[in-house]
Amino acid sequence: MSARKKLAEKFSWTRKHLLGLEELSREEILHILNTADTFTDVSTRSIKKVPALRGRVVVNLFFEDSTRTRTSFSLAASRLSADVIEFSAKVSSISKGETLVDTARNIEAMGVDVIVIRHSAPGAPHYLARCVDVPIVNAGDGAHEHPTQALLDMFTIRQIKGRIDGLKVAIVGDIAHSRVARSNIWGLTKLGAKVIVVGPTTLVPSSMKAMGVEISHNLDEVLGEIDVINMLRVQRERITSNVFPSVEEYTRLFGLNAERMARAKKDLLVMHPGPINRGIELTSEVADGANSAILKQVTNGLAVRMAVLFLVNQAHQGSN
Amino acid sequence: MSARKKLAEKFSWTRKHLLGLEELSREEILHILNTADTFTDVSTRSIKKVPALRGRVVVNLFFEDSTRTRTSFSLAASRLSADVIEFSAKVSSISKGETLVDTARNIEAMGVDVIVIRHSAPGAPHYLARCVDVPIVNAGDGAHEHPTQALLDMFTIRQIKGRIDGLKVAIVGDIAHSRVARSNIWGLTKLGAKVIVVGPTTLVPSSMKAMGVEISHNLDEVLGEIDVINMLRVQRERITSNVFPSVEEYTRLFGLNAERMARAKKDLLVMHPGPINRGIELTSEVADGANSAILKQVTNGLAVRMAVLFLVNQAHQGSN
Amino acid sequence: MSARKKLAEKFSWTRKHLLGLEELSREEILHILNTADTFTDVSTRSIKKVPALRGRVVVNLFFEDSTRTRTSFSLAASRLSADVIEFSAKVSSISKGETLVDTARNIEAMGVDVIVIRHSAPGAPHYLARCVDVPIVNAGDGAHEHPTQALLDMFTIRQIKGRIDGLKVAIVGDIAHSRVARSNIWGLTKLGAKVIVVGPTTLVPSSMKAMGVEISHNLDEVLGEIDVINMLRVQRERITSNVFPSVEEYTRLFGLNAERMARAKKDLLVMHPGPINRGIELTSEVADGANSAILKQVTNGLAVRMAVLFLVNQAHQGSN
Numbered sequence: 038m039s040a041r042k043k044l045a046e047k048f049s050w051t052r053k054h055l056l057g058l059e060e061l062s063r064e065e066i067l068h069i070l071n072t073a074d075t076f077t078d079v080s081t082r083s084i085k086k087v088p089a090l091r092g093r094v095v096v097n098l099f100f101e102d103s104t105r106t107r108t109s110f111s112l113a114a115s116r117l118s119a120d121v122i123e124f125s126a127k128v129s130s131i132s133k134g135e136t137l138v139d140t141a142r143n144i145e146a147m148g149v150d151v152i153v154i155r156h157s158a159p160g161a162p163h164y165l166a167r168c169v170d171v172p173i174v175n176a177g178d179g180a181h182e183h184p185t186q187a188l189l190d191m192f193t194i195r196q197i198k199g200r201i202d203g204l205k206v207a208i209v210g211d212i213a214h215s216r217v218a219r220s221n222i223w224g225l226t227k228l229g230a231k232v233i234v235v236g237p238t239t240l241v242p243s244s245m246k247a248m249g250v251e252i253s254h255n256l257d258e259v260l261g262e263i264d265v266i267n268m269l270r271v272q273r274e275r276i277t278s279n280v281f282p283s284v285e286e287y288t289r290l291f292g293l294n295a296e297r298m299a300r301a302k303k304d305l306l307v308m309h310p311g312p313i314n315r316g317i318e319l320t321s322e323v324a325d326g327a328n329s330a331i332l333k334q335v336t337n338g339l340a341v342r343m344a345v346l347f348l349v350n351q352a353h354q355g356s357n
Numbered sequence: 358m359s360a361r362k363k364l365a366e367k368f369s370w371t372r373k374h375l376l377g378l379e380e381l382s383r384e385e386i387l388h389i390l391n392t393a394d395t396f397t398d399v400s401t402r403s404i405k406k407v408p409a410l411r412g413r414v415v416v417n418l419f420f421e422d423s424t425r426t427r428t429s430f431s432l433a434a435s436r437l438s439a440d441v442i443e444f445s446a447k448v449s450s451i452s453k454g455e456t457l458v459d460t461a462r463n464i465e466a467m468g469v470d471v472i473v474i475r476h477s478a479p480g481a482p483h484y485l486a487r488c489v490d491v492p493i494v495n496a497g498d499g500a501h502e503h504p505t506q507a508l509l510d511m512f513t514i515r516q517i518k519g520r521i522d523g524l525k526v527a528i529v530g531d532i533a534h535s536r537v538a539r540s541n542i543w544g545l546t547k548l549g550a551k552v553i554v555v556g557p558t559t560l561v562p563s564s565m566k567a568m569g570v571e572i573s574h575n576l577d578e579v580l581g582e583i584d585v586i587n588m589l590r591v592q593r594e595r596i597t598s599n600v601f602p603s604v605e606e607y608t609r610l611f612g613l614n615a616e617r618m619a620r621a622k623k624d625l626l627v628m629h630p631g632p633i634n635r636g637i638e639l640t641s642e643v644a645d646g647a648n649s650a651i652l653k654q655v656t657n658g659l660a661v662r663m664a665v666l667f668l669v670n671q672a673h674q675g676s677n
Numbered sequence: 678m679s680a681r682k683k684l685a686e687k688f689s690w691t692r693k694h695l696l697g698l699e700e701l702s703r704e705e706i707l708h709i710l711n712t713a714d715t716f717t718d719v720s721t722r723s724i725k726k727v728p729a730l731r732g733r734v735v736v737n738l739f740f741e742d743s744t745r746t747r748t749s750f751s752l753a754a755s756r757l758s759a760d761v762i763e764f765s766a767k768v769s770s771i772s773k774g775e776t777l778v779d780t781a782r783n784i785e786a787m788g789v790d791v792i793v794i795r796h797s798a799p800g801a802p803h804y805l806a807r808c809v810d811v812p813i814v815n816a817g818d819g820a821h822e823h824p825t826q827a828l829l830d831m832f833t834i835r836q837i838k839g840r841i842d843g844l845k846v847a848i849v850g851d852i853a854h855s856r857v858a859r860s861n862i863w864g865l866t867k868l869g870a871k872v873i874v875v876g877p878t879t880l881v882p883s884s885m886k887a888m889g890v891e892i893s894h895n896l897d898e899v900l901g902e903i904d905v906i907n908m909l910r911v912q913r914e915r916i917t918s919n920v921f922p923s924v925e926e927y928t929r930l931f932g933l934n935a936e937r938m939a940r941a942k943k944d945l946l947v948m949h950p951g952p953i954n955r956g957i958e959l960t961s962e963v964a965d966g967a968n969s970a971i972l973k974q975v976t977n978g979l980a981v982r983m984a985v986l987f988l989v990n991q992a993h994q995g996s997n
Binding site for chain 1: 411412413414440442444445455456459460462463464465466467468469674
């Protein structure tokens with residue numbers, strides 16, 4: 038940890054936006070993880086605060102419902118002593134016909150310091166970043182990227198496995214529509230992991246090979262060789278569509294259970310971005326078992342988001 | 358007050374959850390009230406803050422709408438210098454099929470310090486308390502308990518009457534479906550008050566005698582002998598059901614008005630958990646009259662909730 | 678600025694409510710603007726906080742959706758180090774039949790220090806001010822007044838033009854239903870500006886002459902002589918009513934575009950209370966052009982609201 042702390046101190050971070058992992062270098066990703074390392078102990082103190090962003094304002098601009106990610110960002114900002122403003126899009130001026138850019142410019146004009154945005158349109162955060170001066174953090178844009186989720190996944194893998202380079206990581210589920218999968222693929226391959234995406238042919242298009250991953254439609258074939266398995270959430274609203282098998286069939290072919298765990302490596306690390314559908318993508322036995330890092334992921338989400346908010350604000354202050 | 362302060366300092370509080378008054382001893386209830394006594398003056402200072410929970414995070418996990426109780430808990434936490442996170446269940450992962458326990462475990466994994474929960478299912482807080490390590494405070498579970506409401510009611514009685522032991526307290530209304538009534542009955546009888554529950558036969562089942570109370574279906578018969586009257590709110594949505602008389606009949610038989618006040622003890626203390634239906638369970642004349650402690654109850658709610666948050670956090674820190 | 682600071686220090690502000698500009702004197706309005714001047718630099722500091730309202734609680738009691746104004750008040754309160762409670766009316770006791778006054782009295786009993794209220798009923802804030810002791814700030818009451826919007830408009834005019842006295846200010850649009858227009862008319866005329874209200878005959882009744890303004894139904898006739906133009910938002914829900922022309926006709930007759938700007942004074946100041954309907958009441962070219970003060974208005978909104986919260990709290994503390 039202290040070696041990582043020294044690395045974190047030496048690296049010069051210059052990006053004032055965090056839009057996705059596609060655009061980040063290996064060194065930048067590692068710097069975020071190393072910075073997050075320095076924040077992990079804040080959450081265990083009796084006073085869970087550092088004054089890094091005191092007097093700063095972080096706005097959660099969420100156009101899709103998400104208590105979990107929103108709360109994680111709020112708590113992260115709060116631990117950095119920032120003030121947090123919730124800007125729910127449902128009751129906002131957007132419903133009065135205002136454009137996304139006008140909303141963002143208005144928020145900026147109020148003197149806020151970071152905008153955390155979740156939006157159903159892929160590229161919405163990137164577009165905003167070109168229109169405003171204030172740092173933009175992508176908290177999920179359509180099926181495109183969810184960079185802080187992938188960063189906390191990688192942080193958790195490194196924390197438990199000691200490394201990412203050389204590991205075999207399977208991502209299982211509806212890869213085609215998953216921003217979590219896409220961000221993980223960009224990040225993990227840059228850090229030297231081998232990524233295998235696993236799912237039905239309708240949900241794992243062969244075009245994904247271009248992202249540098251291996252493709253499998255048979256979980257049992259890859260089960261024995263992987264070090265980490267990231268079980269994507271089954272979007273129930275998608276099940277009724279004709280690209281998705283029945284829930285029973287999906288669970289039989291791609292669900293993780295005790296029987297499959299018995300055929301996997303003993304120290305297979307089980308991850309899930311949450312919220313879990315118990316009994317569908319994985320059984321309760323696995324979700325709550327010794328190999329599961331699911332709640333650790335949640336805990337690490339705070340340190341990673343603290344690091345991201347801290348770094349983009351620092352880059353912004355430095356550039357002003 | 359200073360005698361109570363000394364008592365508060367001597368007692369060793371060990372519960373890290375506040376689930377209901379049924380499980381609390383007389384001494385524990387008195388200790389909460391004595392601790393609340395020490396917090397009453399914070400609200401009258403120019404800077405209404407004590408640093409007791411600085412850097413701690415209190416989550417309001419409300420599955421039923423309640424601005425009033427939620428705001429009271431928020432302000433109480435804020436006066437203890439805690440950060441407050443609102444976790445509205447409507448937009449949360451619960452709507453995505455996540456279980457209550459998974460939601461709570463996720464919140465816990467984010468490093469929060471107290472979860473305040475309101476839920477329509479009786480026993481939901483008790484169930485959570487068995488599944489997580491973080492302190493759980495019950496802010497109302499179905500028709501079961503609403504312990505902080507009863508504590509603030511008892512605090513108000515003691516503040517104005519100087520004692521609870523030996524008083525005659527009537528609770529009037531839909532006793533069968535009232536968590537406020539149940540918690541008050543547990544608490545008041547433990548502190549030595551005599552409780553009379555009053556209402557139509559359909560809303561005051563004779564089985565309630567097992568809780569150690571007297572039952573009456575005639576307000577006028579008990580009116581002359583009681584020291585305190587707690588008028589429950591008429592749930593308008595219940596009026597149309599066949600267990601409830603018409604509003605006019607209810608008001609005529611069980612409503613409190615100037616004429617009834619004239620036949621009561623001169624210093625009859627009038628209470629109501631709010632929000633009031635003016636003209637139904639009590640007239641404006643009575644609600645705003647000299648005997649009414651209704652707004653004092655609201656004010657005392659803050660001191661009582663500060664005490665509860667303070668004590669459960671202290672017990673939790675002590676046990677870690 | 679320093680002359681204004683001295684003026685601000687000498688004036689003795691005594692009002693504990695801000696209900697509207699109709700009741701304020703010229704000196705009181707100037708005092709708010711001068712006080713806002715002293716707060717403008719707080720937003721540019723690295724720690725955007727002053728301790729003026731530390732330990733105080735500001736409640737946003739909004740009965741109409743408004744993220745923009747609500748957020749501006751929240752941030753203003755937060756910069757004064759106050760705690761902010763959002764009391765959304767949708768989920769509040771109001772929906773349980775509680776009266777507005779009971780809601781306000783309950784909030785007051787919780788020990789809050791300022792209530793900021795938005796309500797669809799004209800006069801709702803004035804009514805509350807008679808029923809509670811806590812300071813009331815009007816954040817918009819029906820079509821009646823929106824004093825902080827008019828104050829920030831006047832602040833922006835003075836900031837850019839150096840004065841208000843003697844300026845010709847046109848307010849264009851649906852004057853009859855606009856609280857922004859009404860508050861601006863009261864304020865601007867008291868500060869010595871000449872106000873011309875412009876719009877279709879159905880939306881600019883001749884009875885408005887009683888407020889001391891000039892009336893025009895032809896924007897092009899007044900365009901050459903005005904110093905400031907405040908373009909009101911077209912309420913899309915009103916367009917379908919028979920008092921409103923078609924959008925195309927409205928835009929053709931009353932919309933601001935490059936062609937009209939070319940016929941106006943070179944330094945015509947363009948304002949808009951937001952959110953903008955681009956292409957309707959003004960083109961993007963004008964909204965984003967050099968004459969536009971629209972985002973400056975948003976920025977100034979914070980300083981003005983800090984001043985208002987600061988002054989009413991001070992008056993309230995002084996009177997206790």
